[in-house]
Amino acid sequence: MAASAREPGPRxxxxxxxxxxxxxxxxxxxxxxxxFYDEFVPREIKIPEVPLFKLLDDSATRFPKRSAFIFFGRRVSYEEFLRSANSFARALRENWGIDRGDRIALFLPNSPQFAIAFYGALKAGATVTPVNPLYTGFELARQIRKSNARILVALDMFKDKVEEAISEHGAKLDAVIYTGIDDYLPGILAILYRLKERKPKIRYDGKKTVKFKELVKSYEPNPPSVKIDPKEDLAALMFTGGTTGVPKGTMLTHYNIVANVHQIDAWWKPGAKGEDIMVGVLPWFHIYGQTAVLHTGIFRAATILVYPRFDLDRILRDIEKYKPNIFHGVPTIYSKIVSRPDITKYNLRSIEVCISGAGALPKAVAEKFEKLTGAKIREGYGLTETSPVTHINPIYGKYKIGSIGIPVPNTLAAVADPEKPVLLPPGQIGEIVISGPQVMKGYLDMDEENKKVFFECCGRRWLRTGDIGYMDEEGFFFIVDRKKDVIKYKGYSVYPREIEEVLYMHDCVTDAAVIGVPHPHVGERIKAFVTLKPECKGRIKPEDIIEFARKHLAPYKVPKEVEIRDELPKSAVGKILRRILREEELKKLQSSEPRRTGTSQ
Structure with a gap:
């Protein structure tokens, strides 16, 4: 959720x-x-030490009939949401003995089922590990293995990927629970969906392969008794590239996420619970959409408009119909809205507040969006390791274009020497570091990595973010560069090393390097450089490498361009220098010098 700045700034x-x-x-x-906090934002807030699922219990008790979700017109009340989550928790315990600390993987798009399974798993004492719906069977299996997930809840349309993960890549599960988009569609749409879509044939046996809908209907809505230690027990195990690019499990406790929900809630203009309507377009498998939309929405007893994929036509129609007031997004979403030729025919004036993360928001886009909607749109910052929000620009007060904003309540942020546990004064460029209740417990089974990412100073535990920036004299933070080589493609964080590891799996590849090349529409295009074994030269083309990558990576991770070289630039110790490749590509952009490449759109 990082925003970046290119302002001249630090003295x-x-x-x-x-x-x-x-x-x-x-x-x-x-x-x-x-x-510079808005007048209603407290400097310090009280964070209760409670399980994350208490957010649902409280809202369902106070607002049982209010719609928690609107899914293609189908309304799911808080009462139904709670009852279904409780039944799912009971089913997990009675069928498979799921208990405190067990792991449940969710391979689902945004849907009522995602929320029900998430909160049901928590009520059984389990930890949830959401999986990107775009993942291949190879990537799914890797996350199942690393997380030690016992149960997988998956969309029925992902059956082939699930079976590939199990049969070809060694994923071991106690059960797969399948659900369909049509399970929560309104009557006529459910019928039309089944007629239009070729739903896969799944052989259900009631134990290893089970229907989600039947589980929720078959068990009493009284969840098992489970004792949660909010500061120690994990609510979510989120996989991220962290500071090095290798996917690792970020351990977020119940307290971490509850704290961040309260911090986000404090930033909004106070209003009675049960009044907000939120646009839920951000993916819930990602911590930004999960915390800022799903969990915070539940805490505020909001109604969330749920979309399994980005469908701008439907979103615009729904904004007119349901009149949401809160919209979380990324720069590419806001850009698509303001760039739409017929956008003025839609009435979007119900929107009051928007937060933008996962990349720098162009000033022109922000200005057009505010003029179009009358809403306040503000940049924020965070990362998976901080649940995720740490900074937001004041909504009604001072706002600095290009800044990621100021720390939210109960959060300390500073700039540190990238190599030493030393804090730097305003104006000095260094690594942004965070201390607060939303900071993760640590990375799963990675003691050495935890030693690198945490340090003690001034009586506080600090997390190194990997982002290079500075704090100005007024406490606003700016990012000027990235310590890590994360590629930002259409709002996604893409980790070069993960792609390189797949490229190295190709029998003909000897060396591989992946970089991001600046692009005006997608942020950065992914480009790979490879060298080939002698016997493969002239036989393997760039397009062959792209096709190989496509079989092992989610679509957004597949290199859009591959360049075959005789050798790659290396240091004296043999380390491939991505920096040199980036410099060459920047020069190429300036001179438009052609090269022999293959491309993937």
Missing amino acids: ELTRQLPSSEEVFRTFIEPRIWTR
């Missing part, structure tokens, strides 16, 4: 830098940024 300090303790006492501990 060069010529005097000797103050000590970490002095920086902490003078700027960080006093939270100099809080003077």
Whole structure:
């Protein structure tokens, strides 16, 4: 959820830098940024030590008849949501003995089933590990293995991927629970869907392969008794590339996520619960959409408009029909809205507040969107490791274009030396670091990586974000570069090393490097460079490499361009230098020098 800045900003300090303790006492501990909080935002909030599922219990108790979700016109009330989650929890316990600490994987798009399975798993004491619906069978199997998931809840249309994960890639599961999009469609749409779509034939045996809908209907809605330690027990195991690019399990406790929900909630203009309507277009397998939309929406007893995929026509029609007031998105979504030729025929004036993350929001897009809707659109920042939100620009107060904003309540942020546990004063460029209740417990089974990403200073535990930036004199933060080589493609974070590992699986590839090349419409296009074994030269083409990658990677990770070279630039110790490749590509963009490449759109 990172926004980046390219402003000239940090001044060069010529005097000797103050000590970490002095920086902490003078700027960080006093939270100099809080003077720019909107008047209704408290400096400190009380965060209850409760299980995440209590958010649902409370809202369903107070607003049982209110719609929690609207899914293609089908309304699911908070009462039905809670009852279904409780029944699912009971089914997990009685069928498979799921208990505290077990892992449940969700291979689902945004849908009522996702939310029901998520909260039902929590009520059984389990930890949820959401899987990107675009993943291949290979990637699905890897996450199942790394998370030690016992149960997989999957969309029936993903049957082939699930079977590939199990039969070809060694994923071991106690059961697969299938659900269909039509399970929660309104009557006539469900019938039309079944007639139009070729639903896969699945042989259900009631134990290893089970129907989600039948489980929810067959069990009493009284969840098993489970004792949760909110600060220790994991609610979600989110897989991310972290600071190095290798997918790793980010351990988020119940307290981490509950804290971030309260922090986000505090940033909105206060209003009575049970009044908001939110656009739920951000994917819930990702922590941004999951916390900012799903969990925060449930906490506020909001009605969430649910979309399994991005469908701009439907979203615009629904905004007119249901009049949502909160919209979370990424720059590409806002850009598509304002760039639509017929956009003025839609009435979008119900929207009041929008937050943009996962990349820099162009000033022109923000201005057009605000003019179109009358809403306030503000950039924020966060990462999976922080549940995710750490910074947002004030909604009604001072807003600095290009800034990721200021830390949310109960959060300390600073800039540190990238190599040392030393805090730097305003104006100095370094690595942005975070300390707060939303910061993860750590990476799963990665002690060495945890030692690198955490450090102690001034009596606090700090998380290194991997993003390079600075804090100005007023406490606003700016990102100027990335320590890690994450490629931002259409709002997705793509990790070069993960793609390179797949390319190295090709029998003909000897060396591989992947970079992001600036592109005006998608952020960065993914380009791969490879060298081939002698016997493959002239036989293997760039298109062959792209096709190989497509079989092992989600579509958004597949290189859009492959260049075959005789050799790749390397350091004295043999490390491939992506930096050199990026510099060459930038020069190429400037000179438009053609190269022999294959492309994938």
